[in-house]
Amino acid sequence: MTTEDDNTRHAAKMGKIKAARDRMMATKTAEKGLIIVHTGAGKGKSSAAFGMIFRCIAHGMRCGVVQFIKGGMSTGERDLITERFGDICAFHTMGEGFTWETQDKTRDTQLAKAAWEKAKELILDPENRMVLLDEINIALRYGYLDIAEVTDFLATRKPPLTHVVLTGRNAKPELIEIADLVTEMELVKHPFRAGVKAQKGVEF
Amino acid sequence: MTTEDDNTRHAAKMGKIKAARDRMMATKTAEKGLIIVHTGAGKGKSSAAFGMIFRCIAHGMRCGVVQFIKGGMSTGERDLITERFGDICAFHTMGEGFTWETQDKTRDTQLAKAAWEKAKELILDPENRMVLLDEINIALRYGYLDIAEVTDFLATRKPPLTHVVLTGRNAKPELIEIADLVTEMELVKHPFRAGVKAQKGVEF
Numbered sequence: 503m504t505t506e507d508d509n510t511r512h513a514a515k516m517g518k519i520k521a522a523r524d525r526m527m528a529t530k531t532a533e534k535g536l537i538i539v540h541t542g543a544g545k546g547k548s549s550a551a552f553g554m555i556f557r558c559i560a561h562g563m564r565c566g567v568v569q570f571i572k573g574g575m576s577t578g579e580r581d582l583i584t585e586r587f588g589d590i591c592a593f594h595t596m597g598e599g600f601t602w603e604t605q606d607k608t609r610d611t612q613l614a615k616a617a618w619e620k621a622k623e624l625i626l627d628p629e630n631r632m633v634l635l636d637e638i639n640i641a642l643r644y645g646y647l648d649i650a651e652v653t654d655f656l657a658t659r660k661p662p663l664t665h666v667v668l669t670g671r672n673a674k675p676e677l678i679e680i681a682d683l684v685t686e687m688e689l690v691k692h693p694f695r696a697g698v699k700a701q702k703g704v705e706f
Numbered sequence: 707m708t709t710e711d712d713n714t715r716h717a718a719k720m721g722k723i724k725a726a727r728d729r730m731m732a733t734k735t736a737e738k739g740l741i742i743v744h745t746g747a748g749k750g751k752s753s754a755a756f757g758m759i760f761r762c763i764a765h766g767m768r769c770g771v772v773q774f775i776k777g778g779m780s781t782g783e784r785d786l787i788t789e790r791f792g793d794i795c796a797f798h799t800m801g802e803g804f805t806w807e808t809q810d811k812t813r814d815t816q817l818a819k820a821a822w823e824k825a826k827e828l829i830l831d832p833e834n835r836m837v838l839l840d841e842i843n844i845a846l847r848y849g850y851l852d853i854a855e856v857t858d859f860l861a862t863r864k865p866p867l868t869h870v871v872l873t874g875r876n877a878k879p880e881l882i883e884i885a886d887l888v889t890e891m892e893l894v895k896h897p898f899r900a901g902v903k904a905q906k907g908v909e910f
Contacts, residue, residue, distance in 0.1 A: 505812065512811035532902045544889040546744060546754030549761070553753030553783075556760055558907040560782035565907075578764035579757075586790065607716035608709065632907050665908060682902070684895040685748040690888035698736045698886065703762040703769075703836050704869060 535631075535664040536682040537656055541639060541673035544687030545705075551634050551667045552579055559587050563631040566592040566624035570617045571637035571670075578706070592630075594620050607644075614646035625660055632665040639670025642677070649674045656680060739835075739868040740886040741860055745843060745877035748891035749909075755838050755871045756783055763791050767835040770796040770828035774821045775841035775874075782910070796834075798824050811848075818850035829864055836869040843874025846881070853878045860884060 538554075540547035558565040567583070583593050596617030617638075624633045641647045653676050660666060668677065678684055700706060742758075744751035762769040771787070787797050800821030821842075828837045845851045857880050864870060872881065882888055904910060 509811050533905060534897065534902045536897055536902070536905070536908060538908070539894075540750060542892070544891075545887065546750055546757075546889050546891070549757030550750030550754035550891075551757075552760065553750075553755075553757035554907060556756065556786065557753070557783055557910070560786035561906050563907050579761055582760065582764035607713050665905075678894065681895060682897040683749065683908075685750050686892040686894050687748075687750070687754075688746070688890040688892050690743075690882065690890050691885060693738065693740055693886040698738045698740070701737060701740070701869075702765050703758060703767050704740060704742070704887075706761070 535662055537680060538667045539673050539681045539684045540669045542686035542688050543671060544689040546687045547669045548636055551669050555634055558632045559590055564590055564629045565632040566630050567634045568617050568621045569595040569636045570641045611646045614641040618647055625666060628661050634667045637670045638668050639673045642674050643672045649676050653680050739866055741884060742871040743877050743885045743888045744873045746890035746892050747875060748893040750891045751873045752840055755873050759838055762836045763794055768794055768833045769836040770834050771838045772821050772825045773799040773840045774845045815850045818845040822851055829870060832865050838871045841874045842872050843877045846878055847876045853880050857884050
C-alpha cells in the first residue's frame with residue numbers, strides 16, 4: 503500500500519469517526535451540575551478531583567474543597583491553593599488524620615460532622631460552581647456520617663448548576679445510585695509491591 | 707452496645723490496621739523515578755496526571771508537560787500553568803487536534819514525532835523531576851509513534867529518579883509491561899448518556 507493510499511484510508515476512517523461523534527455530541531445539549539464520584543482501589547481519585555478544581559480555577563470559576571480525612575490531598579496542594587488561589591477557592595481541612603492513625607471514633611465522628619456542615623455551607627453558596635468533598639467516602643464507610651443524610655441533601659438541596667465531587671474508596675451504593683458521573687480507579691500495578699516507598703509528587 | 711464499647715472496639719480495629727500498615731510501609735524504602743500509566747475508558751486520566759503536575763509544582767519540583775493530542779488537557783489548564791508557573795513547569799502543545807478532527811495521517815505523524823523529540827529532551831534534562839506525556843497512548847495506538855522506540859527509551863535512557871506519566875486510552879501492553887504504576891480509569895456512569903453536554907470545569 504502506498505503512503506497516499508494509507509492516507510486516504512486513514513482520512514476516510516477518521517471522517518466517519520468525526521461524523522459519528524458530531525452526531526452524538528449534537529444530542530448533548532443540557533447543562534447540569536453533576537454529582538461526580540471517584541472511587542476504587544487504584545490511584546488518582548483525589549488527584550483527578552484536584553485536577554478538576556484547578557481546571558475550575560483556570561476558568562475563573564469559584565470553587566471549594568473540604569478534606570474529610572487529612573492525607574487525601576497533600577499539604578503541598580493545600581498550601582498552593584490557599585496561598586495562590588485563596589480568592590477563588592475555599593479550602594477546609596477538617597479531618598485530623600487517617601482513621602487508623604487517630605483510633606478515636608467519637609472524635610472522628612465529631613470532625614466528620616463538622617466537615618459535613620462546612621460542605622453543606624459551600625454547596626449552598628450559589629457563587630460556588632464546584633465543591634470537592636475529598637475522602638468523604640471513608641467517613642461514610644466508617645459510619646461517621648449518615649449516607650441517607652448526604653444523598654438526600656445532594657439530591658434535593660444542591661443548586662442545579664453546582665458540581666459536587668466526592669472521592670474515596672468503597673463508595674456506598676446509595677451514592678453511586680444518585681451520581682451522574684462515576685469513575686472507578688482500578689489498580690493494575692503498584693510500585694509498593696516492588697518495595698518502592700511513597701514519593702513526593704506522586705503519592706503526596 | 708454502649709458508645710464506650712463501640713469506641714473501644716473501633717480503637718482496637720484501627721490499631722490493628724495501623725500496625726499492619728506501619729509494618730508494610732517499613733519495607734518500602736526505595737526511591738525510584740516511576741513510569742506511571744493512566745488508561746481506560748473512564749474519565750480522570752489527564753485530570754489525575756495534571757493533579758500530579760500541580761503536586762510537583764506545590765513541592766517546588768521542576769516538571770514538564772507535552773500534549774500529544776490537543777484537548778486532553780484544556781487550554782485553561784495550559785494558560786494557568788504557563789502564566790503562573792512557567793518558571794517551574796515547561797508546557798508544550800504539539801498536537802493540532804484530535805485525530806478525527808485532522809484526518810491527515812502524514813501531518814499527525816510528523817506532529818507526534820516532533821512531540822516525542824520534545825518529550826525526550828524534557829525527560830533527559832536532569833532538572834525535571836516529572837514529565838507528563840499527555841495522550842501519548844493515542845499517538846501510539848494510531849501508529850504515529852513506534853511503541854518499541856518509546857519503551858526502549860523509557861527503560862534505558864530515563865534518569866533513575868525522574869517520574870514519567872503517560873496517559874490515554876488503550877495503553878499498549880508493551881507499555882504496561884515496563885510501567886511501575888498503572889491505573890485503569892473505568893467508566894461506571896457517564897452523564898452524556900443522559901443528554902448532558904460537556905461542561906467547563908468538568909470536561910475541559
